[in-house]
Amino acid sequence: MTVSAILSAVRASTPLVHCMTNTVVPEVTANVLLAAGAAPAMIDLPEEAAIFATVASALLINVGNGLSEQHEGMRRAAAAADGAGTPWVLDPVAVGALPVRTQLARDLLAHRPTAIRGNASEILGLAGASGGGRGVDATDEVDAAIATAHRLSADTGAVVAISGPVDVIVSAGRTTRVTGGDPLMPLVIGTGCALGATVAAALGATRDTHAPHDAVVAAHALFGAAGLAAAELASHPGSFRTAWLDALHALTPDEVAALVTVEDEP
Amino acid sequence: MTVSAILSAVRASTPLVHCMTNTVVPEVTANVLLAAGAAPAMIDLPEEAAIFATVASALLINVGNGLSEQHEGMRRAAAAADGAGTPWVLDPVAVGALPVRTQLARDLLAHRPTAIRGNASEILGLAGASGGGRGVDATDEVDAAIATAHRLSADTGAVVAISGPVDVIVSAGRTTRVTGGDPLMPLVIGTGCALGATVAAALGATRDTHAPHDAVVAAHALFGAAGLAAAELASHPGSFRTAWLDALHALTPDEVAALVTVEDEP
Amino acid sequence: MTVSAILSAVRASTPLVHCMTNTVVPEVTANVLLAAGAAPAMIDLPEEAAIFATVASALLINVGNGLSEQHEGMRRAAAAADGAGTPWVLDPVAVGALPVRTQLARDLLAHRPTAIRGNASEILGLAGASGGGRGVDATDEVDAAIATAHRLSADTGAVVAISGPVDVIVSAGRTTRVTGGDPLMPLVIGTGCALGATVAAALGATRDTHAPHDAVVAAHALFGAAGLAAAELASHPGSFRTAWLDALHALTPDEVAALVTVEDEP
Structure with missing residues (x-):
């Protein structure tokens, strides 16, 4: 499917994205999903999360800074998403640098995430x-992680995305x-x-x-x-943030496709 | 009391609003209260919450996405607010859709909320x-919930507000x-x-x-x-959010009263 | 060191600031640190926090609205920061007004905070x-707290900062x-x-x-x-917030030093 078709599907279907994320970003995450045409629902309580993961369009699990009950x-x-066929995304924030979340993230791989998204260090x-790395900082380069990302994809079945100045998405036989x-x-x-x-939203809209x-x-x-x-309108992070949220809402799927370069490696 | 008189009372008295809310919205909630002339205090720890609810001007309990200790x-x-006569507001986020919060919210009704605010599904x-509904989405229409809202008001003594394209507020003998x-x-x-x-702030300022x-x-x-x-100034959600926070602060009570239509049904 | 030299050191070294803060402000705290040139990492889980406090450039502990596991x-x-020589900042939000955090904050003084920052009431x-005070409100005046701040500094070894219309920073023999x-x-x-x-970032960059x-x-x-x-550009809190975040990023260290008045009392 094309970029434009997938983003159109998000806007057409308003996928309900179950988000289990860290304490820093719930509000901006919700605002981004709404701007992109999806519907956010943050649900952490174990009993409710296990239910909701089976009815949501998709699930995000971001292991940055949760308490023990959220981890549970x-x-x-x-497990519930895996059982129900709900696509889900693992975001391994600071995994490798801190022990509890590293164990958690590795354990979660057994439940077959549909996609994994992180920076190269993660x-x-x-x-x-x-x-x-040091917390959420990317201290490793994207290109240095591509071979490992392919191995991780082969081991887990997940699409693996490495974020950086240029993002690289890998899965069996593909590197995009x-x-x-x-830079802001x-x-x-x-x-x-x-x-x-938003990866979860796109997966949910096209499952x-x-x-x-x-x-x-x-x-x-x-x-x-x-x-x-946003960079056309703002040169500092406060106003950039506002312009970026506006752009997530304002850009049509075709405009998105026209603005960025998407290239599959041969 | 008129809309203008109540909003003036908020600005004049700076009601201290004890907020127990979900993980997504504490920051925007605090900014909204400050813009409207109130003072926010987020206090979740059971021992402290029970004390603070007796000294605050008003209390908000929003059952969206709390952990077990917050629920406690x-x-x-x-219970403390009820005992002390502190007005309090129940926001039943996603109640009906998820079991733990549904039980919690229904249990809390025994403590006589002064007001209940939610969308029609909630x-x-x-x-x-x-x-x-599906999470915080409103899948039911406001008008379809009015009769139920009147019954809920009669059963609990609370003013019940249904949010939607047109908001409906009901209590004994009144529908406004x-x-x-x-739409943004x-x-x-x-x-x-x-x-x-903000409902809690208005209740606290006029208790x-x-x-x-x-x-x-x-x-x-x-x-x-x-x-x-805000819609006069912005057409996308990032800049709308900024303009809306500005307007909460900039509009005088009389300007608010002049902008909106408030009608009691006969 | 001069204001300009210290702010330049922050930008040059990108100190990694371990933040343990309340539920209301993690996002704005992270955005402020990034705008100022530092790197935030919010880590609350006891096992991970004890590790990270030894490798971070500096640590912030803000006792406003945490749950029991965060307190632990x-x-x-x-304790780990003290043992490792990591500079750390205590922000005693609403201490004095609520019992659990008051006990927590006083207990933490045994671990020798490098700095303490709060309003006069705190x-x-x-x-x-x-x-x-009443929650995070400052009901006491800055000047009325200076003598107590000096005593607190003498007892703990910390630099003590009192926030208000004019901020006062005290330590042994100095009042600035x-x-x-x-006012926005x-x-x-x-x-x-x-x-x-940001105090923690400055301490981390110049330890x-x-x-x-x-x-x-x-x-x-x-x-x-x-x-x-920001006040040059905005007169209401929504746009002020945006302009203020921009200014934290846009102002050069020399511009900062030129804009404010910093005076040591003789």
Whole structure:
């Protein structure tokens, strides 16, 4: 499916995205999903999360900064999503650098995430190939993580996305580069975490098409295009954030496709 | 009391609003209360919440996405508010759709909320008249919930507000419609949840007048007017959010009253 | 060290600030740190917090609205920071007014915070000199807390900062006044809490210089200057917040130093 078709499907179907995310980004994540045409629902309590993961269009599990009860909810929700066929996304924030979340994220791989999205350090950390970065900082380069990402994809069946100045999305036999965004994006908290949620929205809107790689690419294209559009209007992070949220809503699917470069490696 | 008099009372008395709310909206809720002239205090720990509910001007309990310890705090705070005569607002987010919060919200009714605010699905779900919506989405229409809202009001003694394109506020013998707002408002997370907090602020500022229906109406009028004012300046959710927060602060009580339509049904 | 040199050191070294803060302000705190040139990492889980406090550049502990597990994490992190020589900041939100956090904050003093930042009521409450304010409101005046702040500094070894219309920073033999900011700042939630995090960033960027008083002053100068700059562009809190975040990023260290008045009392 094309980027434009997938983003149109999000707007047409308003996928309900069950978000289990860290304490820093729930509000911006919800605002991003609403701007992109999806519907957010943050549900952490284990008993409720296990139910909701079976009825939501898609699930996001972001392991940054949860308390123990949220971690328990994540375990139950991932299992429930796997059982119900709900597509789900794992965002391994600071995995590799901190022990509890590293164990949690690796355990969750048994529940077959549809996609995994992180920066290079986190992808390496999840795969056991690195000691991890410093928190959410990306200290490793995207290209240095591609081979590991392919191995992680082969081991788990997930589409694996590495975020960076150029995003790289890999799955069996495919490596896709998405070029867009702006250097101000990493200065706005949540532009990474909300991308994981938007990946879930794209997967949820297209779950019957069995084209998860394309859905992951489309979500990255939307973020990259909105970053480019916002940079036309703002040069500091406060106003950039506002312009970027506007652009997520204002850009048509065709405009997104026209703004960014999406290239499959041969 | 008039809308203008109640909003003036908020600005004059700076009611201290104890907020126990979900993980998504604490920041926007606090900013909205400050813009409207109130003072927010988020306190969830059971031991502290039970104390603070007796000294605050008003209390908000929003059952969207809390952990078990917060739920315990809500139970203790509602009981304490009831005992101390502190007006309090129940926001039954996703009640009817998810079991733990549905039980919690129904249990809390025993502590006599002064007002209940939700969308139509949530009001129906709280009253046991519906299976509930999908998360915070309103899948039921406002008008279809009015009769149930009157019954809920009669059973609990609370003023019941149903949020939608037109808001309807009901209590014994009264049904009031507030027209205002903008279709962009549901695309900004927290415009519903922060309304519950603003209802609490209006109740807290006027608790000696024993006119809770008017206070609930006034809070809805403020939100509707700010939505109308923001829509003059912004057409996408990022900049709309900024303009709406500005308008909550900039509009005088008389300007609010002039912008929206408030009509009591005969 | 001068204000300009310290703010330049923050931008040059990107200190990694471990934040353990309340549920209301994590997002704005992260955005402020990024705008100022630092890197935020919010980590509350006790096992992870105890590890991270030893590797971070600095630690912030803000006792506003945490759950029991976060409180346990704060105790472990403060002990770990003290043991590792990590500079750390205590922000005693609503201490004096609420019992659990008051006990927590006083217990944490044993782990030798590098700096303590709060409003006058909170500083008095922490020192046991007052019954505390109403939540995060400052009901006491800055000047009335200076003598107590000096005593608290002598007892703990910490630099103590009192926030208000004019900020006062005290340590052994020094009392410094920082003039700047704008009356709109208290209407934007997190301008106080994020200041505590920025104090930690300044301490982390200059930990080898052993000049914590100057670092605390520099963080206050940055906030005051950004408030002045934002007030040139905005007169309501929504747009003020955006302009203020922009200014934190846009102002050069020299511009900050030129905008505010920093005066040591003789």
